Amino acid sequence: MRDDPLIFDQSQPGRRALAQAPLHAPAVDDIPDELLRREPPGLPEVSELQVVRHYTRLSQKNFSIDTQFYPLGSCTMKYNPRGSNALAMLPGFLDRHPWAPELHSQGVMACLYELQEILARVTGMAGVSLTPMAGAQGEFAGVAMIRAYHEARGDRARTEILVPDAAHGTNPATAVMCGYTVHEIPTGADGDVDLEALRQALGPQTAGIMLTNPSTLGVFERRITEMARLVHEAGGLLYYDGANLNAILGKVRPGDMGFDVIHMNLHKTFSTPHGGGGPGSGAIGVGERLLPYMPVPVVAKEADSYRWLTEADLPRSIGRLSAFMGNIGVVLRAYVYARMLGREGMARVAEFATLNANYLMHRLRDAGFQVWFRDRRASHEFIISLKREQKELGVSAMDFAKRLLDYGFHAPTTYFPLLVPECLLIEPTETETQEELDGFVEAMVSIREEAARDPDYVRGAPYTLPVRRLDEVRAAKRLDLKWTPPGAGDGETEA
Amino acid sequence: MPFIPHTQDDVRAMLDAIGAGDPECLFDEIPAELRGVSLDGVPAGLTEQAVARLMRERAARDAGALCFIGAGAYRHHIPAAVWELTTRGEFYSAYTPYQAEASQGTLQLLYEYQTMMTGLTGMDVSNASLYDGASALAEAILMAIRANRKAKTSRVLVAGTLHPIYRQVAEAIVGAQDIRLETLDIPVRNGALDVQRAGEPGEAAAVVLPQPNFYGRLEQIDALTDLAHRAGALVIAVVNPTALALLKPPGDWGQRGADIVCGEGQPLGIPLSSGGPYFGFLCARQAFVRQMPGRIIGRTVDMDGKQGFTLTLQAREQHIRRSKATSNICTNQGLMVTAATIYLALLGPEGLRRVAAVCHGNTRRLCELLCAIDGVEPVHDGPFFHERALRLPRPAADVLTRLAEHGVQGGYDLGRHDDSMADCILVCATEVVTEEDMQQYAGLLRTVLEEMGA
């Protein structure tokens, strides 16, 4: 595989993309010298073609949904419609300044308002705010609202948030960011939360519980209504982590399960792009009693026009989480997607996501892989454990994952949830064909055969990618976080 | 159904393989009373063609105004190559680069981004970005409190000239951990901190200093930095990346330089797009790298000794540290940073300097034209960068509304945050504004003020 030198290594003094900067620049003679920079900033000096070629070539070193099956559990890597992108990038939307007056904003505000309504209906919540900029910020907003609710009632004894031990790491991290301590609740052998442990954990110190349903174990929490009742009786509120909303979209609503506040990952369920790690969008939905605390701004409709609700309208709001109003460009993509699906399409999302997951789970089980919860239905994802392969063949889940890359499949999520040894969390999504799923099963079987013949070979994978396995210990110990010009040292710093 | 590829035969065959009679069986673990929800009120599905028509109408409704607003988001020329490349499926539809071997494109690009940002800010290290400038400030504050072990306080002092929305956002985020922000006790004179009249600030974990500040004014940043350091505080710089092509980088501020630098990355090739998605940047001294939130990319070698890139220092992050993580943040703003990296590569040091100089020159010219109108005058004297506060002879909100009715977005209403500035606006003219645009604005403002009897 070819090497692509860093853009800095392609730089030549005095070279630049001439068409892209102003032809002339006036002298800056009104700023005192001591406020000006002495050396030009360390940016590369390259031509436009060099830039286009370099970044096109880099792009070709990525796996992506557009190029590979990407069954990354808990991430909902489904097709990101090109139409959503093209229509969110119309000039009228791109050029609108965030402080543009409402008079010049009715088009975008109509889209936002309608999406708020659609999301409220499909999740069974009373109100929606689109401002959180990612799932983790949606979580933050949700827990901050729970805190604001208790404080408004003068109830300051509630200092603890309950989190199942199988939860995503963001849940406990968020609770701490909101000033709470975290109490972990164990999971029973069947994958459901241990109800007895929950009962014992609840008390006057309980502010709320953060739950993902279906859980991160890929199964539906069957006693959710009972759990909701217990938490509410103890005076706590229920927070729904929307990471797995794709499993139930159009089928079951978090509001009906008893949740008081939810966040939705629009970049998962509503198919906006993951972009190599963001931008996401973490819209939140709330039940009646949390309506006053929603983060601002929110769009309201009055007669035929739309206006922003701000702190003046929602004085008890938890405030602003972004300088403007969140990732509107992402929200517009979600809106286009929601309109293309419509109510019929939305009801099919969970159905086909679940069909694909259960089909893939059965095929892998029939091929002799250990499905972790073999007596349970898969939700939109499921777990297999390669503990046996690890023991008998000396080939780990990570080795399977790396070898899958050689077969042209992105690896499933590895080693999460932490409770299951040598696990792969597999989420095929509804947009994949049966043939693609069959191809994945064949690859898994084939890798196991390779492992039986020559485990070292599998342990050495991948072989066909731009690089082989990387020395992550070196990366962490000898930190090299930026390019430095030749002669200025090697850029590495002992950690 | 849109985007679902299954034929009826596929469904049949797949259900047979599962041993289920119909798709509904797959939901039999969900209590029956929760199933079968109504989606009344959700509109029927549309084809792409029909949605396109709707979206074009709506986008057109918002288009066409002449914009002279800045106040945290700036309209710049974005080279066509930036988004042509950024929306390539391999960047657009990839996930966070957990599988490094299958993500070398994104990872190498992020390493280049980190290098560019350290070059602009004069700092040692950069992370791979945060959500936006305001939330980056909140993260910078939390980081400073973790990093400043010597300070026995979590007091954080904020310059009174910081963008008020940044302060609100930071308060909403750090306030949840019972950290209170206090205003730095230095009088604001002429739109900037009057460091000559500053008292000693008392012990603090961090001091937040903007450059340029909310009003576009340039602070006496060296003296302020040294003052904060004398108080044992870390200096958090809030800066505009375009301005850094001209202005002294935070790494060179005062005797020791700033400790943490953050800001809004939007000016670097990101469309205005109603306020997001943008990205926040965060840079710091080497000593604080383990206190940084968010993704960080490192260069290393593979099994064959070949250069490669990977996420590193992951033990700081939520998926490993859970309740003890540096932040709950998972993603960065990968796609936005992809655009910014390509933008900076295309502009280079000279291109970015020209953009900054032309923006500044245009704003000077605009102020000259507007201040030729009776009753319009600059609010502040002294150095500024590419943005300026002007006083009008009539209430700003009324004037801006009238201008908007004629298709001109004349500036940001400073009365939103300060009653004493209800007749003031903040104006900005970037490199995309022409002399004709500015003449048109000045002519319209003259007419509008006359109509209003000024």
Next chain:
Amino acid sequence: MSNTPSDLYYAATHEWARLDEDGLVTVGITDHAQESLGDLVFVETPELDKAVEAGDACAVVESVKAASDIYAPVGGQIVDANARLQDEPELVNSDPYGEGWIMRIRPDDPDDIERLMRADDYEHMIEQEEEG
């Protein structure tokens, strides 16, 4: 099979402790712990002079994929930390009971160490954990 010296004391959270002749307790992590963590890339050594109770988290060891708190096995005052680990975290892997020690505590009560496990019990605990 990991090494568990019989002259040391052990905590359930995988620290070892040794009462030295000068009355201080030296603390590190066990061979089993370093093995399950993998190559260490960073050790956050404890704050000196800090008073701790048994079970307080006071240091952190990091590998590429995991971070683990180190808990004080006995209460007392932290009087020394292994400065070499700043640059050589790998010492914990190569010599967990020797050069890879992490901290020294002046115990409030030297007898507290007796509340910890002996090698046999610790080995038994690990076996059970691995079966579970």
